[in-house]
Amino acid sequence: ETGVTQTPRHLVMGMTNKKSLKCEQHLGHNAMYWYKQSAKKPLELMFVYNFKEQTENNSVPSRFSPECPNSSHLFLHLHTLQPEDSALYLCASSPRRHSNQPQHFGDGTRLSIL
Amino acid sequence: GESVGLHLPTLSVQEGDNSIINCAYSNSASDYFIWYKQESGKGPQFIIDIRSNMDKRQGQRVTVLLNKTVKHLSLQIAATQPGDSAVYFCAETSLASGGSYIPTFGRGTSLIVHP
Numbered sequence: 001e002t003g004v005t006q007t008p009r010h011l012v013m014g015m016t017n018k019k020s021l022k023c024e025q026h027l028g029h030n031a032m033y034w035y036k037q038s039a040k041k042p043l044e045l046m047f048v049y050n051f052k053e054q055t056e057n058n059s060v061p062s063r064f065s066p067e068c069p070n071s072s073h074l075f076l077h078l079h080t081l082q083p084e085d086s087a088l089y090l091c092a093s094s095p096r097r098h099s100n101q102p103q104h105f106g107d108g109t110r111l112s113i114l
Numbered sequence: 115g116e117s118v119g120l121h122l123p124t125l126s127v128q129e130g131d132n133s134i135i136n137c138a139y140s141n142s143a144s145d146y147f148i149w150y151k152q153e154s155g156k157g158p159q160f161i162i163d164i165r166s167n168m169d170k171r172q173g174q175r176v177t178v179l180l181n182k183t184v185k186h187l188s189l190q191i192a193a194t195q196p197g198d199s200a201v202y203f204c205a206e207t208s209l210a211s212g213g214s215y216i217p218t219f220g221r222g223t224s225l226i227v228h229p
Contacts, residue, residue, distance in 0.1 A: 004157070006157075031214070040221070041221065042203075042218075042219045042220055042221050042222075043158075043203070043219040045216060045217075048210075048214050048216070050214065055213060055214050056210055056211075056214055056216065090157050090158070092157075100145070100146035100165070100207050100215050102148050102160040102163055103160075103217065104160070105150075105157030105158045105159070106157050107155065107156050107157045108156075108157050
């Protein structure tokens with residue numbers, strides 16, 4: 001049990017579909033993150049939220065739309081994705097964004113775009 | 115931009131040997147470094163961290179060494195076990211424009227432990 005739960009674990013969708021990824025953390029953290037992990041590439045930061053407010057958007061295409069309704073939940077809404085968006089999407093949390101502390105990761109959603 | 119990289123993509127060792135995984139970083143402003151372990155089908159798991167005011171930190175069977183002069187970080191695993199087989203990432207952390215401390219990850223080294 002990592003304290004950070006992601007659903008679904010696997011998702012296959014067509015380029016015209018709309019789907020959402022969900023992340024929930026039970027650690028009492030205030031900062032949450034979305035990362036993209038592709039084969040043979042370093043983890044890529046996508047978005048950062050702190051106390052429900054987006055503080056970082058790492059030049060992510062608008063077909064990815066994050067939502068953070070509260071400090072415990074984070075969503076990534078997907079629409080009209082491209083084949084190159086197939087990857088493992090990881091959610092992470094940390095106590096707060098203004099301190100240097102390790103992030104706690106979920107086990108990710110494996111996304112495949114047909 | 116600045117980046118973090120790993121010297122070796124794959125490291126194979128025998129069970130019981132000591133393992134050393136190396137990492138080079140280039141952002142001299144980074145002041146916090148983390149090692150993560152990622153097993154197949156799972157997310158990265160925190161192993162050990164070190165702040166820039168230290169040059170060595172020990173945990174249970176793991177030691178992290180930081181050489182700020184040459185911007186080099188290493189992870190030493192003592193008496194490596196088959197359960198240590200995984201991909202290991204180093205990350206350096208610096209302050210981003212939005213006020214968050216953001217880690218930058220290396221590509222990872224795959225550690226394979228042979229029984």
